[in-house]
Amino acid sequence: MNRIRVAIQKSGRLSDKSLALLQSCGLRFARSKDKLYWYGKDFPIDLLLVRDDDIPRLLLDGVCELGIVGENIAEEVMRDSNGGEGLDQLRKLSFGGCRLSLAVPEGALIRSAADLDGRRIATSYPALTKSILSERGINAETVKFTGSVEIAPGLGTADAISDLVSTGTTLRANHLVELEVLFESTAALYAQSGGLSEEKQIMLDRLLARLDGVLLAAESKYVMLHAPRNAVEEITRLLPGAENPSLMNLEGDPEKVALHAVCREAVFWEHLEALKGVGASAILVLPVEKMLG
Numbered sequence: 001m002n003r004i005r006v007a008i009q010k011s012g013r014l015s016d017k018s019l020a021l022l023q024s025c026g027l028r029f030a031r032s033k034d035k036l037y038w039y040g041k042d043f044p045i046d047l048l049l050v051r052d053d054d055i056p057r058l059l060l061d062g063v064c065e066l067g068i069v070g071e072n073i074a075e076e077v078m079r080d081s082n083g084g085e086g087l088d089q090l091r092k093l094s095f096g097g098c099r100l101s102l103a104v105p106e107g108a109l110i111r112s113a114a115d116l117d118g119r120r121i122a123t124s125y126p127a128l129t130k131s132i133l134s135e136r137g138i139n140a141e142t143v144k145f146t147g148s149v150e151i152a153p154g155l156g157t158a159d160a161i162s163d164l165v166s167t168g169t170t171l172r173a174n175h176l177v178e179l180e181v182l183f184e185s186t187a188a189l190y191a192q193s194g195g196l197s198e199e200k201q202i203m204l205d206r207l208l209a210r211l212d213g214v215l216l217a218a219e220s221k222y223v224m225l226h227a228p229r230n231a232v233e234e235i236t237r238l239l240p241g242a243e244n245p246s247l248m249n250l251e252g253d254p255e256k257v258a259l260h261a262v263c264r265e266a267v268f269w270e271h272l273e274a275l276k277g278v279g280a281s282a283i284l285v286l287p288v289e290k291m292l293g
C-alpha cells in the first residue's frame with residue numbers, strides 16, 4: 001500500500017500544533033468515525049492519533065512511517081535500547097519546547113548533580129536521565145514513575161526528581177527547586193532509520209520540501225523601510241539573516257531609498273531600534289506565509 005502514515009499525539013500539548021503543521025503543508029484529512037485514523041484526502045498521507053509514548057514503537061514496528069513526538073520521548077526509547085533501535089530525526093520543530101531538569105526539595109543538602117551520585121532519582125525518563133548523568137561520571141539510581149513524579153521526594157521514595165519543566169510552576173507548588181537542566185527538548189519529526197520504499201521516499205521528499213517552506217516562513221519576515229542612501233550597507237548588515245535587499249527610488253527624495261528584504265531569522269525590537277539608530281524610518285515588518293527556495 002503506497003500511503004504514508006503519520007502518528008501524532010491524540011490529545012495533549014503537541015496535538016493541535018502537529019495537526020496545524022501538517023495542514024499548513026497542504027494536507028487535508030477525512031476524519032473517521034472512531035477518530036483514531038484520518039484518511040488523507042489530496043495526498044496519500046494518513047494520520048494515526050495515539051498517545052505520544054506509543055509513537056516511537058509504532059515507527060520501530062513499521063506501523064507508521066512518520067511520527068511527531070517530543071525529543072524527550074524519542075531519546076528515552078533510543079537510549080533505553082543501548083542505541084540499538086534507530087529513529088531518524090528528520091526535522092526539529094518549533095513547538096513543544098521544554099527541559100528535562102533535576103529538582104530537589106527546598107532546603108535539601110543536594111546542591112548540584114554531582115551530589116546525586118549513589119542517590120535515587122524519580123523520573124519518567126530513567127534511561128535518558130541515567131545516561132546523561134553517567135556521561136558526566138555520576139551514577140544515580142532511577143525509580144520509574146509514569147506520572148506525578150513531583151510527589152516522589154515527599155513520599156520518601158527518592159532524593160530528587162528528573163522531570164519535564166516549562167515554567168517551573170509545578171515544581172514550586174511542590175516545594176521543589178530546579179537544580180540543573182539535563183536535556184532541552186522540542187517536538188520533532190521522526191522516521192524509522194531503516195529507510196522507505198522508493199515510492200514512499202518520493203512522497204516523503206515532497207512533504208519535507210513543503211515542511212521546510214513552512215518552517216522557514218515561520219521564522220522569516222519581510223521588512224520594508226526607508227533608508228539614507230549612504231546607510232544601506234550598514235542597514236543590510238543589521239537585518240537578521242537578510243541577503244540582497246531590493247532598493248527602490250523614493251519619488252521626490254534623492255537622499256533616500258526604499259529598501260525591501262526578507263529576514264530569515266526572528267526580528268526583535270532591538271533590531272528595529274538599531275536600524276532606527278542608523279537612520280532607517282517608516283519601518284514595516286510583515287509575516288511571510290510560505291516560502292519556496
Ligand code: ATP
Pocket residue numbers: 009010011012013014050051052053069070071072073096097098164165166167185186187
Ligand atoms: P499522552 O496522553 O499522549 O501520553 P502526556 O500527558 O504524556 O500525553 P503531554 O503532557 O501532552 O503528554 O506532553 C506531551 C509532550 O509535550 C511532552 O512529551 C513534551 O515533549 C512536551 N512538553 C512541553 N512542555 C511540557 C511540560 N511543561 N510538561 C510536560 N511536557 C511538556
Ligand code: ZN
Pocket residue numbers: 051052053
Ligand atoms: Zn505521554
